Amino acid sequence: MREVVIAGVGLHPCGRFGDKPYVDMGREAVAAALKDAGIAWSEVQAAYCARMYLPATSGARILKTLGMTGIPIADVEAACASGAVALSQAYMAIASGFYDVVLAFGVEKMPRGFMDPSAIYEDWQIRMGLAVNPMYWAIAAKRHMADYGATALQMAKVSVKNHKNARTNPYAMYRREVSVEEVLSSRMVCDPITLLMVCAPNEGAAAAIVCSAEFARKHSARPVQVAACVPRTSLYPWFRAPAAYVSARPNPPSVTTRAAREAYEMAGIGPQDLDLVELQDTDACSEIIASEELGLCPVGEGGRLVDEGISEIGGRLPINPSGGLLSNGEPIGASHLRQIAETVWQLRGEAGERQVEGARVGLCHVVGAGGNAAVTILKR
C-alpha cells in the first residue's frame, strides 16, 4: 500500500448562515482546500461528499459549479462519522493506487428547531419517548458520576476550556469565553447537562485534498500523512454497551475503543504518542468519557485531564484545541473533516494563537447515531 497524505484543507465557518445555499458553502471549502494544496480542480480524479440532511447528489451539485470534469462523485453517509467515510474511501483509493488525487469533503445545513427523531432513532425509541440526544448523554453522565465520581464541575471545566480555545478560531460558531458559573447556571437541558454543555446542530463545510505522497512531493504543499482512518459500527444498538448506562464497568469495548485500537495498530503508535486530540464532545461529559475510551487515560480518570490542565493548550495532551463541537457545533457531514482541517493546521504549525507547540501526531474522533464511530490519526 502507498503512503497517503493530505495536501490541503479548507473550511467554511460553522454557524447559521440564513439562506446561503449549501452549494456555495461546499464550493468555498473545496476551493480553499484546492488553493491550500496548490492543486487544480482538473487534477482531482474522484470525489466523496459526506452529508446527512442535504438532498441527493449534493456532491455533484456542488462540484459542478467548479467545472464538470466527468469524475466519479458519490455522496456518503454514516451519521456523525460521515466525514470519515469520505476520508476512508479516499484513503483506500489512494493507498491502493486506483487514484492519485481524491477529494473528501463534507457539507451540512441542518434544519432549525427540534430535530426530527426519525432521522436518528428507531420506532421503539420514539414511542418510548427516548428520542432526544441529551437524554442519552445525561444517562451516561449520571452513570459516570456514580461509578467514578465525575462531577458537574469537571463537565463545566470542559466547556470553559473548549470555549476558551475557540476564542481565536475564526471558523468556530461560538467564540466567547464562558465561566464555570455561567456554564453551571445556564438552562438545565437534561440533568446534569446544562445548555452550555451541549453542542449545536448547525451548518458548515470542510474539505481535504487526499493524495499519494509521491504526487504531493511534486507540488509545493506541506503534506500531512494519514496514518490511519478507521470507521466502524457498534456491537450494540447504541454506541455504548447497554450495560454502560445501567451498571459499573468493565463493559465490552465501545465502538470508539474498538476503532481507536485498530487505528493505533494501523498507525504503529499508542495514545502516549499523541500531541493533540479532536474528539466528539457533543456534550461536556462525552469529552470525559471519550478520553477514556480512546485510551488517553485510565477508565474513570477522564475528569482528571481537565482538572489538572492536561487537556488544555499548553498541557501535556491538548484536547479539542479548535474548541471542539461545543464551540463549532456539529454540522454532521462536515464535522470530522473540520477536525481534520484543524489537525492539519496544527501539525503544520499554522494554528495561530491556539497552536499546540511542536505537534507532530494528532487524532480525530467522531461517534454517533447508528452506532457509527471513526478514528483518524494524522502525522507530519
Next chain:
Amino acid sequence: MREVVIAGVGLHPCGRFGDKPYVDMGREAVAAALKDAGIAWSEVQAAYCARMYLPATSGARILKTLGMTGIPIADVEAACASGAVALSQAYMAIASGFYDVVLAFGVEKMPRGFMDPSAIYEDWQIRMGLAVNPMYWAIAAKRHMADYGATALQMAKVSVKNHKNARTNPYAMYRREVSVEEVLSSRMVCDPITLLMVCAPNEGAAAAIVCSAEFARKHSARPVQVAACVPRTSLYPWFRAPAAYVSARPNPPSVTTRAAREAYEMAGIGPQDLDLVELQDTDACSEIIASEELGLCPVGEGGRLVDEGISEIGGRLPINPSGGLLSNGEPIGASHLRQIAETVWQLRGEAGERQVEGARVGLCHVVGAGGNAAVTILKR
C-alpha cells in the same frame, strides 16, 4: 490488483409493498445473497448500502437485524447510479486487498405520487417548469426521430419485448405481456412517450456478496467475475450534451459512452463480446439511444436492434432479458444491483425461461439525475 468476483446475489421483488418496512426488504435481499454465496454474515468485513429516498444510516439499520458485527457500514448515493457506487467501492476494497468479503446492496422505498422535483432538479429547472423526467425523455426521443428516423412503433416494440421478457421473472413488477397496439394507445405522457413506454418509481432491494477470487474458491459458490465497474459523472448539466436535444449529432460523448469506453478497456473486451445487456430503459426510447451510446450498434441504428429481433432473448444480443426498468420499475438504490443479480443468474445459466443460452459476458448500465452513470461488466 486481485481478481474480484460476485459469490452470490439476492433480490427482494420490485413493486409496491404497502407498509412493509424497508428494513425487512433489505434484510431479505441480503439474507438471500448470503445464502446464495454460502457465506455467513459474520464473514462479511464491510458493507455499502445504496439508497436515495430512505433515511440516514439505512444500511446500519437493516444490517443490525442480521446481527451487529461491528464492521464499517456506509450509505452511498449517486442517484440512478447509487448501486454502482456501492459495487465499485466493494470492488476497490477487494481488488486492493483491504478486505476479502464485502457486501454491496441497495434498497429503496420511493414515495408515491408526483415526485418531488427538488430531489433531482436544479432551482432553475423547477422555475422553468422543466422538472419532470419524461419531458427530457420526450425531447431526446423527438430529436432521435428527426435525426435518424426512429419511430414510435420501434419504441412500442421495445416495450413489448421487455414486458414479454418479464413474464417469467418472479421479481418483476409487471409480468403481463402487452401488444404494440396497447402500448401506442395507452395514455400519452409526453409525446411520443406513452404510459406503457415509461418505468415506474417503486420499491425493492438487491444485494451482492463481493469477494476475492481466492476467497470464493474456498466456498461452494459459482463466482462471476467483476471485470469492470465504472461510475462517472457527465461533462454537461444533464446526462447528454445540451446539443443532443437540439441538433443532430455528432455530439461530444455522453457520460454513458465515456463510462462504457472505460469499462470495455478495463475488461479488455469490446461490445461485440457481450452476450447480454441490462440497460437503463427508463423509457422505451432510452433503450434505443443507450444501445447506441454503449456501442452496441452504430449511432442512429438503435431502433434496428428491436426491429430485427437482435435484442430479443434468442437474438444476437439480448437487451434487458429481465424485463428492464419498464417491467421492474426503478427502485433507485436497488436498481443497478438488480441488474447485477439478473446478469449473475444469466451467466450461471439459472435464469429459467428467460435464459440467454451460453451467456458468458454481460453488461449492466445505469444513468440518471446529477449526470451520474455507471457501466459494470461481468464475466464467467
